[in-house]
Amino acid sequence: MDAVHGVTFNPVTANRIIGAHGKPTPYQARPELYGALSVIDDAKSKAKDLGAEAHPVPAVAFDNPDNYNHQAKRHADRLENAVWTNQFDNTANRRAHIETTGPEIWAQTEGKDVSGGKVKSYLADPPGSVLHSYIASGGKLIERSGSSITEGIGQGRITDNLQPDIGLMDGSMTISDEKSIEMVYRCLDEEGLYLGASSALNVVAAREVAEKLGKGHTVVTVLCDGAYRYADRLFSRKWLTDKKLLGAIPKHLEKYIVLE
Numbered sequence: 001m002d003a004v005h006g007v008t009f010n011p012v013t014a015n016r017i018i019g020a021h022g023k024p025t026p027y028q029a030r031p032e033l034y035g036a037l038s039v040i041d042d043a044k045s046k047a048k049d050l051g052a053e054a055h056p057v058p059a060v061a062f063d064n065p066d067n068y069n070h071q072a073k074r075h076a077d078r079l080e081n082a083v084w085t086n087q088f089d090n091t092a093n094r095r096a097h098i099e100t101t102g103p104e105i106w107a108q109t110e111g112k113d114v115s116g117g118k119v120k121s122y123l124a125d126p127p128g129s130v131l132h133s134y135i136a137s138g139g140k141l142i143e144r145s146g147s148s149i150t151e152g153i154g155q156g157r158i159t160d161n162l163q164p165d166i167g168l169m170d171g172s173m174t175i176s177d178e179k180s181i182e183m184v185y186r187c188l189d190e191e192g193l194y195l196g197a198s199s200a201l202n203v204v205a206a207r208e209v210a211e212k213l214g215k216g217h218t219v220v221t222v223l224c225d226g227a228y229r230y231a232d233r234l235f236s237r238k239w240l241t242d243k244k245l246l247g248a249i250p251k252h253l254e255k256y257i258v259l260e
Contacts, residue, residue: 061144062157087152089160105220120213121165123172124205126180126198129154131162135172149177149233149243150197152225173208175201178248184227184234185253196225197234235259 055075057068064070069088076084087093125132126148133142144156158166183200187193195203199222206221213219233239236259240246249257 088155091160094161094164101222109218109220120170121168122205122209123166123169124201125172125174126150126154126201127174127177129174130156131158131166132172132174134158135166135169148197149245150180150201151230153198153201173205175204175208177243177245179204181234181240181245182248182250185249185256188227188256189253193223194227195223196227196230198225199223232259 055071057066057071060067062069069086073084073086076082123131123135128144128146128148130142130144131154134140141157148154155162177197180197180201183204184195184197187195187200187203193199202221202224206219210217210219227234235257237246237257238260240249240257
């Protein structure tokens with residue numbers, strides 16, 4: 001596990017993997033070998049069901065010292081033989097995409113380049129994130145407000161993983177939760193894809209970019225999560241009603257709302 005740039009950990013050199021992003025930490029750490037501890041906001045407290053030691057904390061803004069990211073780092077610093085994964089600012093994440101995702105996309109598209117050497121990149125943002133406004137305004141950060149049903153995407157700041165490339169964006173867009181949840185159900189029904197809301201948001205954005213660019217272009221996106229992690233919400237009539245999203249589900253797709 002490349003938890004810190006340039007360092008490989010094994011059961012001998014690191015016995016505690018500390019994350020601040022919920023369920024992936026116990027999956028990646030394999031608790032029987034490493035031990036996993038997740039410092040997570042209350043909304044993601046199910047990590048303990050996967051064998052991790054979980055420390056749920058109230059959700060607060062990133063600039064608050066009690067934000068779960070900062071608490072995770074402090075906890076790792078207090079422990080011997082522990083590493084904090086630092087999801088958003090560990091640039092090993094960015095490097096992994098450069099070294100693996102990029103070549104994979106190039107291979108799957110058979111190296112098609114109809115852009116004259118310039119691949120266009122667009123950022124898709126959920127409600128409550130400030131990245132779209134940052135790009136659209138030419139680099140002005142506004143105060144974060146609102147929220148989204150998506151998890152782990154959208155930010156109130158420019159992270160270290162994003163910083164080197166945000167100036168390369170050719171455009172950006174905000175995708176509403178209504179569009180994302182509709183696409184969750186459409187992908188399930190039309191494509192047999194059991195996607196989470198973040199993946200669905202990417203599909204919506206890809207479709208909008210394709211419509212913007214017109215025929216003859218190759219548009220690529222990433223399906224980054226599955227619905228199995230959120231099924232108790234995405235297919236719950238009560239949850240959809242509470243989030244005021246029930247009306248976004250086309251009537252012929254309501255058959256997939258199988259939970260009360």
